[in-house]
């Protein structure tokens with residue numbers, strides 16, 4: 343094994359470990375948000391599988407009908423069907439940007455490491471990782487938006503436009 347191949351393998355191993363740690367962190371974050379969501383009575387709204395299906399279809403997490411994306415990089419401000427406001431806070435675009443950026447950097451490094459491992463030319467080592475970065479960033483942008491929106495819904499950032507009578511009775515009960 344050449345030195346280049348050793349470097350490439352260690353880069354790939356580092357990406358794999360970082361990816362695993364990211365998955366564990368995401369699992370814990372979503373698990374905590376899910377418990378919170380259920381304690382607010384959200385389990386009556388939609389099952390976890392329904393929410394994942396809505397995220398994959400890029401539909402509103404609340405009603406599952408209105409589209410989240412207006413175009414590849416632009417969100418609809420609110421659901422066209424139920425009126426729920428998707429991102430009420432100014433800074434919410436940061437979440438998907440971090441997801442896109444991390445995925446693009448990982449794709450670039452992994453592509454470069456593979457090219458180095460199989461002794462591709464210097465031009466290929468510059469050109470192909472750049473292409474991989476752009477392709478990955480464009481490919482996952484719509485879904486980083488929709489999954490982030492579902493996550494915000496779980497944490498209670500996104501609420502139905504008009505609360506149903508059962509929701510009102512739950513939130514008003516401790517007041518008396």
Ligand SMILES: [Zn+2]
Nearest residue numbers: 402405421424
């Ligand atoms: Zn909706």
